[in-house]
Amino acid sequence: MKGGKRASLRLETASPEGLTGPVEDYLKAIYEIGRGTISVATNDIAQRLDLAPASVSGMVRRLADQGLLGYERYRGVTLTESGRRAALRTIRRHRVIEAYLSRALAYPWDRVHDEAERLEHAASDELVDRMATAIGEPAVDPHGAPIPSREGLVDETIYLSLADLGAGYGARVVRVSDDDPEMLRYLAELAIVPGAEIVVISRAPYEGPITLRVAGNLLSIGPALASQVMVEPLADMDAPAH
Amino acid sequence: MKGGKRASLRLETASPEGLTGPVEDYLKAIYEIGRGTISVATNDIAQRLDLAPASVSGMVRRLADQGLLGYERYRGVTLTESGRRAALRTIRRHRVIEAYLSRALAYPWDRVHDEAERLEHAASDELVDRMATAIGEPAVDPHGAPIPSREGLVDETIYLSLADLGAGYGARVVRVSDDDPEMLRYLAELAIVPGAEIVVISRAPYEGPITLRVAGNLLSIGPALASQVMVEPLADMDAPAH
DNA sequence: CGCAAAAGTTAGGATATCCTAATTTTATTT
DNA sequence: AAATAAAATTAGGATATCCTAACTTTTGCG
Secondary structure, eight states, X not given: OOSSOOOSSOOXXXXXXXXXXXXXXXXXXXXXXXXXXXXXXXXXXXXXXTOOHHHHHHHHHHHHHTTSEEEOTTSOEEEOHHHHHHHHHHHHHHXXXXXXXXXXXXXXXXTHHHXXXXXXXXXXXXXXXXXXXXXXXXXXXXXXXXOOOTTSXXXXXXXXXXXXXXXXXXXXXXXXXXXXXXXXXHHHHTTOOTTOEEEEEEEOTTTOOEEEEETTXXXXXXXHHHTTEEEEEOTTOSOOOO | XXXXXXXXXOOOOOOTTOOOHHHHHHHHHHHHHHTTTSOBOHHHHHHXXXXXXXXXXXXXXXXXXXXXXXXXXXXOEEEOHHHHHHHHHHHHHHHHHHHHHHHHHOOXXXXXXXXXXXXXXXXXXXXXXXXXXXXXXXSBOTTSOBOOOTTSOOOOOOOEEGGGOOTTOEEEEEEEOOSOHHHHHHHHHTTXXXXXXXEEEEEOTTTOOEEEEETTEEEEEOHHHHTTEEEEEOTTOSOXXX
């Protein structure tokens, strides 16, 4: 006989439960689409992961057999408790890595996402925890997304998007969508970053441009972009009237 | 048609040439066994990667087809120029990551290897370069192994092992084998680490213990352990006679 | 409410990687 | 140099993941 016994499957992941990279990606996608609770359509998973719908049908079936998902044919999937935990662990990894790359290695914010997308499947919990400690246990990643705790708790607050904000309102940017590097570069140029304060000056009708004041400058953006920017309305503004 | 075209193979690696994790592992193993030039037996590859010999036969055939290896059935394999470059890139990644984990995140030296083993397939060249810069472009990893340059150059010096050193000789430890955590912890306890100066006090015959002075202490180790410690003899010792 | 469009699934394949068992080639040893 | 031992290969399978094409179920509309 040669050497010791071998794991039945060669895993490329560092997950405690030994999930593969693709499995982690599915769970994360399902969590993010359904906010952790809502039932999710297989086609939406396919779209988000850029896979053929048929591939998703096969995979969710297997994940359901493993107890990670609840699944009824033609009816969408939900995360089980164990699936949810696994999803949040991966999301924590992703966001801690993003934050670490940004703060400790001065990684540009439009590139942290792709790098984290690969590292999240390879980094051990110990490494992720060391990274988090090294940068002072931040609460959010560079795009403003909340980082789940080691115990799997996350801030699930739902924010308005800039597209939902009426003229005259002021708000603070809390979070921007993270996966389009070009958009992130553009937003940074406009100073629309988490923490920035903005005022909606006017909104043209029929999906027209939204004019804002940001950091003293006036600028206009389209509603498609505005919908990617999550904000927290500020109470103390002067002209909230309609 | 849905979305854009898809890569023909889904890669889990960040390599420029798009090599998979297993492929990088094979190339690295072949480089390390054969020091980059010598022909390597497939069985040795199997042993090092903990795979069945039959699996290696299949894989080296494919790698040869891809131009990464020279291969003649029943005769072993050699790295081609392109295989060698790929191997050194992976080795650079591995060692930079080890050094970074150790210096920037205070990772214990017996655990950097396993972590790097996974991250080396996921980290982009940009990340590895940023890590290297962040810790001052070290020349060696925490175990004393030389880090290949971005251009693929490495120090190929071959050192003696402690097991080859006669009684009376002094030497400086340059490098220790890196993949057995328990052994690394033991060596650290004995202060046998890269940079340490040692003197061989005596050697018992018939594979007997080797007695050393390290950091002022006397201690004995077996030849199996001694052979894992690479040293550079010191010229200025007093009793080199016989 | 019936039917077409949309959503989702099964069927049948492909690829990369690994395994065990059986076979072939090379090396060693008398 | 024949016989045996060691090394390496082929044959035949398994698994995880993905795909396209064809089919089925659900949904939404006139």
